Amino acid sequence: xxxxxxxxxxxxxxxxxxxxxxxxxxxxxxxxxxxxxxxxxxxxxxxxxxxxxxxxxxxxxxxxxxxxxxxxxxxxxxxxxxxxxxxxxxxxxxxxxxxxxxxxxxxxxxxxxxxxxxxxxxxxxxxxxxxxxxxxxxxxxxxxxxxxxxxxxxxxxxxxxxxxxxxxxxxxxxxxxxxxxxxxxxxxxxxxxxxxxxxxxxxxxxxxxxxxxxxxxxxxxxxxxxxxxxxxxxxxxxxxxxxxxxxxxxxxxxxxxxxxxxxxxxxxxxxxxxxxxxxxxxxxxxxxxxxxxxxxxxxxxxxxxxxxxxxxxxxxxxxxxxxxxxxxxxxxxxxxxxxxxxxxxxxxxxxxxxxxxxxxxxxxxxxxxxxxxxxxxxxxxxxxxxxxxxxxxxxxxxxxxxxxxxxxxxx
Numbered sequence: 201x202x203x204x205x206x207x208x209x210x211x212x213x214x215x216x217x218x219x220x221x222x223x224x225x226x227x228x229x230x231x232x233x234x235x236x237x238x239x240x241x242x243x244x245x246x247x248x249x250x251x252x253x254x255x256x257x258x259x260x261x262x263x264x265x266x267x268x269x270x271x272x273x274x275x276x277x278x279x280x281x282x283x284x285x286x287x288x289x290x291x292x293x294x295x296x297x298x299x300x301x302x303x304x305x306x307x308x309x310x311x312x313x314x315x316x317x318x319x320x321x322x323x324x325x326x327x328x329x330x331x332x333x334x335x336x337x338x339x340x341x342x343x344x345x346x347x348x349x350x351x352x353x354x355x356x357x358x359x360x361x362x363x364x365x366x367x368x369x370x371x372x373x374x375x376x377x378x379x380x381x382x383x384x385x386x387x388x389x390x391x392x393x394x395x396x397x398x399x400x401x402x403x404x405x406x407x408x409x410x411x412x413x414x415x416x417x418x419x420x421x422x423x424x425x426x427x428x429x430x431x432x433x434x435x436x437x438x439x440x441x442x443x444x445x446x447x448x449x450x451x452x453x454x455x456x457x458x459x460x461x462x463x464x465x466x467x468x469x470x471x472x473x474x475x476x477x478x479x480x481x482x483x484x485x486x487x488x489x490x491x492x493x494x495x496x497x498x499x500x501x502x503x504x505x506x507x508x509x510x511x512x513x514x515x516x517x518x519x520x521x522x523x524x525x526x527x528x529x530x531x532x533x534x535x536x537x538x539x540x541x542x543x544x545x546x547x548x549x550x551x552x553x554x555x556x557x558x559x560x561x562x563x564x565x566x567x568x569x570x571x572x573x574x575x576x577x578x579x580x581x582x583x584x585x586x587x588x589x590x591x592x593x594x595x596x597x598x599x600x601x602x603x604x605x606x607x608x609x610x611x
Contacts, residue, residue: 201609202371204244204347213252214309218343219245219373220360220605222350222589223259223277223314226572230276234572235284236581237352238277240589242284244349244373245312249285254307256343257281258295258315258360259350266322268294278314289314295321296338304342324359336363349373352567352590354605355597365608372609375589380606382564382586383597391521391562392418397513397544399424399527400569403447406527407454408599414457419520421466421513423505423529423540430455430467431493439473440501466516468493470506475499478534488536503537504530510543517547524598526566526591532573541573549583567591 221241226233241257248255262272275291282289290313292303303313318324323335336359340346346368348354353361354376372380385391396417398406403426413420422430425442432438433451458465472488473496490506491497505513517523525548529540548563563584565571568591574581581587588594596603 201606202611203377204247204371204373207345207347207371208247208251212248212345215253215345216304216307216343217248217253217255217345217347218339218364218368219248219255219257219347220350220353220364221245221257221259222352223257223274223281224261224352225277227261227271227276232276232280234575235280236571236575236587237589238280239284240375241349241373242281244347244375245281246285247374248347249287249310249312252309253345254304254309255312256304256307256315257289257312258318258339260319260324260353260358261317262319264317264319266319266325268316268320272317272319274314274317281312281314285312287312292316296335296342300342318358318360325356326359332359333363335359336367339364340367343368346370347373348605348609349375350605351376351379351588351593353593354590354603355593355601357604361605362608370609376606376609378586379588379590379594382588383594385562386522386524386564386598387416390416393520394522395419395421395517395520395524397421397423397517397523397525397527399426399529399541401425401442403429403444403451406595407447407450408601409526409595410454412599414454414461414463417463419464419466419516420458421516423468423509423513423544424527426527427468427505428502430465434467436493437496437498438502439496439498441473441496442501464516466513468505468509469512470508471496471502472504472506472530472537472540473497473500473502474536475501477501477503478531478536480531480533483534483536486534486536505540505543507539510540514543514547514550517551520551521561523548523551523561523563524566525564526568526570526595528569528573532569532577538577542577545574545577545579549579561585564588566594
């Protein structure tokens with residue numbers, strides 16, 4: 201896989217370089233509520249611009265249905281990207297149409313443009329190879345070189361991620377190079393003890409990664425909405441908590457396999473519960489109750505791990521040499537149910553306390569809601585070994601899957 205450093209050494213001055221970024225940031229109206237993904241790609245864009253390239257940045261945002269939709273416009277992102285780069289970023293109001301061509305034609309050496317949301321064109325996400333390829337061909341007509349740096353999208357077989365690199369000389373950006381190096385440290389070069397913390401809503405989303413990690417991890421800690429399927433598999437009643445009844449047999453099998461392999465599964469001993477899911481737009485006090493996992497009332501639903509569970513989880517991370525965390529422990533967006541997620545983040549910060557002369561633990565926040573939670577809850581991002589920009593991509597890599605966007609960058 202060619203690196204951007206090699207590409208720059210070969211010379212990019214005056215050339216049009218297409219950068220596939222992941223600028224899929226959360227918006228409240230036109231206000232960006234978390235600019236982490238924009239900041240993550242700035243070093244790649246800046247490096248190319250400083251080398252004299254004409255930089256064409258492209259990304260998706262949200263899930264528009266193959267047609268322009270104002271609520272998913274990248275216009276606010278163009279403004280924020282310009283602020284971070286310290287220069288004006290030209291914005292094309294379409295992807296491959298008249299505005300895109302005119303905007304690209306107006307670029308001077310070292311300048312930057314952003315195309316409108318790629319998913320406004322149905323060819324970007326089409327499952328039809330010909331339709332997807334046709335759109336990739338149009339995108340290729342805008343540029344001379346390609347740099348893949350949208351790690352959060354590399355698990356998608358989309359035109360700008362998979363088909364476009366085949367049509368242009370290509371290289372991996374700084375962000376993708378970093379993400380891949382981190383993931384190798386979680387799969388091929390692991391320091392032990394290796395602890396994995398998994399949360400989020402659905403256990404079905406994590407079955408593949410659990411299956412793969414049973415061969416690699418020393419401990420797997422489970423929280424979030426998915427934990428109630430595990431508790432059900434252990435014979436506990438879970439009240440009105442989120443439950444995937446059809447996954448209980450699979451979860452039971454994983455618990456049995458873990459025991460046979462000596463992998464420690466750590467589940468909560470208590471949870472924070474309430475009669476209903478909280479209103480996140482009006483976060484009033486919901487009068488939550490702390491209950492043991494063996495005594496969840498029929499009329500309550502678990503929404504976070506409890507105080508004893510927080511202590512338990514922290515103790516299981518205290519001596520870890522490698523920690524991977526993906527998925528919040530509860531409804532962290534509401535103050536009544538944020539403490540479990542906060543405790544995990546703090547445990548990752550506190551866990552690198554090796555004996556004198558030892559090596560600090562390598563801690564990875566696996567993107568998605570976990571990365572958002574770290575920022576929303578006010579933690580210093582530099583206190584973690586790495587915060588990934590791609591939750592789904594990270595999980596699929598850890599499952600051992602081939603990621604189309606990475607395969608496309610291989611020479």
